[in-house]
Amino acid sequence: MNKLIEMSEIRKTYTGKRYVLDGVDFSLEKGEIAAITGESGSGKSTFLNIVGLLDSFTEGTYLFDGAPVYKNRLNSYYKQRAADIGFVFQAYCLIESISVQENILMPFMYNDKPVNKSLYAQMDELLNELNITALKDKKVALLSGGEKQRTAICRAMIKKPKLIIADEPTGNLDEKNAELVISAFKKISDLGTSVIVVTHNLHLSFGAEKVYALEKGSFRLC
Numbered sequence: 001m002n003k004l005i006e007m008s009e010i011r012k013t014y015t016g017k018r019y020v021l022d023g024v025d026f027s028l029e030k031g032e033i034a035a036i037t038g039e040s041g042s043g044k045s046t047f048l049n050i051v052g053l054l055d056s057f058t059e060g061t062y063l064f065d066g067a068p069v070y071k072n073r074l075n076s077y078y079k080q081r082a083a084d085i086g087f088v089f090q091a092y093c094l095i096e097s098i099s100v101q102e103n104i105l106m107p108f109m110y111n112d113k114p115v116n117k118s119l120y121a122q123m124d125e126l127l128n129e130l131n132i133t134a135l136k137d138k139k140v141a142l143l144s145g146g147e148k149q150r151t152a153i154c155r156a157m158i159k160k161p162k163l164i165i166a167d168e169p170t171g172n173l174d175e176k177n178a179e180l181v182i183s184a185f186k187k188i189s190d191l192g193t194s195v196i197v198v199t200h201n202l203h204l205s206f207g208a209e210k211v212y213a214l215e216k217g218s219f220r221l222c
């Protein structure tokens with residue numbers, strides 16, 4: 001079983017009239033990176049929310065790691081979301097009033113994994129990789145956009161999820177820091193994590209094996 005994601009003929013409407021996604025076929029191997037591009041409003045975040053079990057779809061079939069996802073039972077997937085999927089959102093979704101370190105370790109408070117020495121060592125390695133070691137004890141409220149972005153990426157990566165979903169993860173970063181993020185994604189994908197990344201910047205296609213354009217509700221392989 002090497003496929004992590006298998007979607008067929010996925011459709012999604014919010015209003016009951018217009019279909020934002022209108023027949024999306026998508027599959028992703030374990031350890032594979034896919035990049036998605038498309039105009040503003042084309043449905044990229046909608047697609048990511050569905051892949052990430054955060055929102056339901058209207059029609060179609062979806063298998064996550066070989067098991068069917070039932071569109072009306074999203075509430076039953078919260079444990080799987082916490083364990084298997086790391087999110088990097090357009091709007092960071094960090095807790096501003098606590099430190100970088102506390103934000104990164106936050107996912108472990110929701111599952112039963114211990115916060116031990118080896119976890120701290122992994123965190124330090126990630127902080128170093130993304131060049132934010134010096135910010136470890138700083139409150140998130142005091143960080144720049146790009147620093148918040150990299151904190152969110154550490155938080156998504158540290159639990160070694162099956163899937164990382166990243167919506168414009170380099171949107172706030174200069175070229176040098178964007179390169180750090182790309183190499184961090186490549187490294188985690190070599191360890192078997194799959195990555196789906198939305199980017200407007202096609203020359204930063206993240207070493208993706210596949211690049212898709214979302215157009216008129218479905219994917220075109222670029």
Ligand SMILES: Nc1ncnc2c1ncn2[C@@H]1O[C@H](COP(=O)(O)OP(=O)(O)OP(=O)(O)O)[C@@H](O)[C@H]1O
Pocket residue numbers: 014015020038039040041042043044045046047
């Ligand atoms: N909760 C919602 N209710 C109704 N319509 C929505 C909702 N969320 C998104 N839409 C609509 O669905 C379409 C796709 O939105 P989506 O956020 O997925 O686009 P996007 O490709 O991520 O855009 P951007 O590049 O600007 O982030 C848009 O027309 C948007 O207005």
Ligand SMILES: [Mg+2]
Pocket residue numbers: 044045046090167
């Ligand atoms: Mg979006």
